[in-house]
Amino acid sequence: MEGSIRQRSKGSWEITIDAGRDPATGKRQRHFESVKGTKRDAQQRLHELLLSVEQGVYIKPTRISLGEWLGDWLNSYVATNCSLATIRSYETEVRCHLIPALGAIPLTHLQPQHLQSYYAHALSQGRVDGKGGLSARTVQYDDHILSNALSHAVKMGLLVRNVADAVDPPRPEKKNMATLLPEDVPRFLETAHETPYYELFYTALYTGMRLGELLGLRWCDVDLDMASLSVVQALYKHSGVCKMVRPKSSHSRRQIALSPSLALLLRQHRGEQQARGILLGKPLADTDLVFCRTNGKPIEPAVVSHTHATVLKKAGLPHIRFHDLRHTHATLMLKQGVHPKIVSERLGHSSVAITVPKIGEGEEERQLVAMAIILLMLNTNGSFGDITIGEGLEEMAGVIDQERIRNLENQIKLLTPKKP
Template identity: 35%
Template structure:
């Protein structure tokens, strides 16, 4: 046996001619540990022992865990993920991503055998599936978060996903309604229970959750403004009223005249429903409610909207189309893109300009015409 310096371990030749090395150390619980490595030569064992020592010095586990990715994800989604500060809707979405995208593709792979090339192959496969623009970056984000926790818990020394560049979201031009299509939609929703909701979303560019979470206390009809402070969403825990996810999402939105008239009329109708419901009315101060004052179910709103758009001959229109339309029409009329960025709380001017690039040709034509008028030629 070749003994090494105190605390470094020992190396010895086995009866079959191969070599083994053993390192002695105490773990965080002060328990004595003696991991063993094997090799065909003494030099190979020395290299392996040096690698073990380096891992111990860096605080990493001696060996990466052989638990499968599926088993780890099951643990992560039931413990670390719910314990995080993420909203319930985000927790639900991350859990769905693990079930739908990771477990079928990589679930049987041992955690310690997962490589950056596996992550890259997954990203490439998901792109080829034609998933929506933000979905592939989200898949990467979830996998990296899960593996970050595995590193934290000592199951891995390094996160293989961290060595892969995050896939960029491929932005598409926004689908929006022109003035004629918007008029057809408004005619289709006339008299319907969600008419006021649709008109307000079209006027302000609010997201569905922001509109459904709107309180009367957030609206100032005299100042012609509303504040976005809440968002309503359906989660695994039921309907959840929470704050917007970013500081930019908490904003003040100016109200055009037709939105003010819509809200005033809607308030009168809701007062009548409150009287008719009597003791059965649930007071939540919400702007858009059922006949007894309870929050509207987001999925029911979507189903009703889809039925109305089909009737209007606009089957490809979604609720998010209203948000794009609320931005596109003013931009096409000459509103500066910077104003649109602030109105939609995009993080940068470039994002707004990229998404709404379809409205710039009209603005460019107008600029060219103005140049004709200005130049004496």
């Protein structure tokens, strides 16, 4: 097996390898490739090519570019395996950022330094409007898209390895999610009562459902007698058109238990819709939407988001997104000692690891509870030596108000293993 390197110009090298004979024609195969960089870069690429020939995984180079492959990948794999929201998001990133910067590079010539250079450039001046760079989170998302696309190219036999694995994308600064404080919830709901969407806001806070899931909820999905509902579809809007789609994953298709107050509220809401339907000469059907306009058509998501912002402003509360009501629901449940696994299932997350890191409020409480449980497991009388649980918590965390101590005590009692 032979290979050679020849310098073509400053910073440019030509690699030649003997790839053996074509099994079909018996003709000798030679591979030529240009590498930009140092001689060491060229030697490393030559070593990779020779190793692929030796291991029998050498792939004959094609003329397809990275841009062409990204387009094929979007149309074939992504279009059939991802949700509509993910498809649109991927298409936007590929069209606006990845193809303009990297699309012309031949797929088989793509190197880690190409990606690393793009990430650095995108952070400093990657915006389409020319007004600065992209956020670290957006560049990390671009890396995620490229990694997935290149992994699929490896599976399809177009590449030997995924070069994105050798690149370190920027790490965005971790931020705690914004939520309503427990004492802010009554004020928010009181103000929301003046809007046509009070029942929707109440359901969002008490179930943690996504906006699209709420707007896609039908009466046949709600069992008021059993106080539960099933998430089986969601409203999705693109290019001005609303359509109902299946939730993005099997975990999103879930059943959620309703609190007595929410079940009662929805029963009253259904009664009002039935009465309005009789007046309009259109009786309420099981397939009708729970939250809709007076004519039964879906509510525009932007209208709900705008009303939500107005309610917060009128109530004198800090601005948070409608989606943050979902985080509020999770935070309140975790603070009350509900197991993270149960919270994760209610939210439709595939893993508890997705749920807990998103919740900023309550982290200190969870750490205190964990420490308290460890200490309690070392004692036989269920206390911190000769002091009570509350006194022990105060010793660990300084001054804690009595209501917080009671909440923490309840969490500890629920989670502490009982001694035989």
